[in-house]
Amino acid sequence: MAKAEPKTEIIEEKPVDAMTVMETVYLPRPTGKEENYVFVGLNGKGYTIMKGMPVKVPKPVADILNESLRNEQKADRWDEEQQAKLGQANRYL
Numbered sequence: 001m002a003k004a005e006p007k008t009e010i011i012e013e014k015p016v017d018a019m020t021v022m023e024t025v026y027l028p029r030p031t032g033k034e035e036n037y038v039f040v041g042l043n044g045k046g047y048t049i050m051k052g053m054p055v056k057v058p059k060p061v062a063d064i065l066n067e068s069l070r071n072e073q074k075a076d077r078w079d080e081e082q083q084a085k086l087g088q089a090n091r092y093l
């Protein structure tokens with residue numbers, strides 16, 4: 001008796017359009033004279049995201065906002081380091 005070979009199916013995965021995957025983002029409420037919203041442009045389309053409330057946006061837009069936040073934090077750390085260096089230099093005057 002011959003053993004039956006298992007059938008193998010080839011399942012083709014359809015590519016997922018990243019613009020259809022939605023993520024919820026929350027931007028803190030504005031302080032002082034900041035705007036109540038943030039504008040993000042991606043591939044010729046603009047998104048206005050309100051601050052102070054959860055908003056669903058396409059994943060690439062959320063990625064842009066996250067990258068912007070990381071860069072802002074990195075710039076703040078660099079600025080603090082430079083201020084500390086300047087403070088140490090002034091201490092010897």
